[in-house]
Amino acid sequence: MIEIIEKQPAVDDFLRLRVVAGLSPRSREAAERGLPHSLYAVTAVSADKTVGMGRVIGDGGCNYEIVDIAVDPDYQGKGIGRQIMQSIMDFIHRDAPAGSFVSLIADEPAFYQKFGFQEAASGSAAMYMKL
Template identity: 35%
Template sequence: MDATYTVVDRLPTAATLARLRELNDMGPRSIQGLRRGLPNSVFGVVAVTDAETVVGTGRIVGDDASIYQLCDLVVHPDHQGRGLGTRLMDALMAYVEETAPPNAYVNLFADVEGYYERWGFEHTAPASRGMFLRTDD
């Protein structure tokens, strides 16, 4: 029998987010960094099973006014393909639509081609290009 899922407005624990990122081969984040950073999130959601196990998450960071960055949208591999990513993304975008003032900048970095366009996201290149810097271990 398939699990029943609920999307809840809250953040995951640092350990849960680190594990979900690891299971999906996403860039590592230190537990210390996640413990410090998660409380500074603007908004977060988790997908939980009927057994209250967190199997997916997404969050927004930024200033909650002019800049919103969607990040850490991730679903446990055993629970993918069931629409959880879409439900999590819908919840994040509902928050943005309800709270963002006109001309707010909403962005994300994604390794998934052709997924986020359905929410209106566009590639920035060639008008601009993303850059990053990762601090040392």
């Protein structure tokens, strides 16, 4: 049975899940500093093992960003990603004031379209700098 728990993942689980799900690695220092500043986070747990996660970061008013959505490949395709995103969307709908901007960078756009996200207008592009 999978349990979706409203708490941030432990640092070790966060670092492992990003890598096994194929996301770029983060340093331990970055995780230790960043995770406590989450606006909201969920972990998916199966028999005491953390198998999925998702976070929301931002200023809690104007801007919300959805990050670190990852499900262990051994557990993908079982509805866990959908439950993680549903918890996140429930949080955003109860927390965010009207007019807030909710964004994410999608490796899998079709997954996020199911939750109402649309691609940025043509001519605008997601931009980033990796340090």
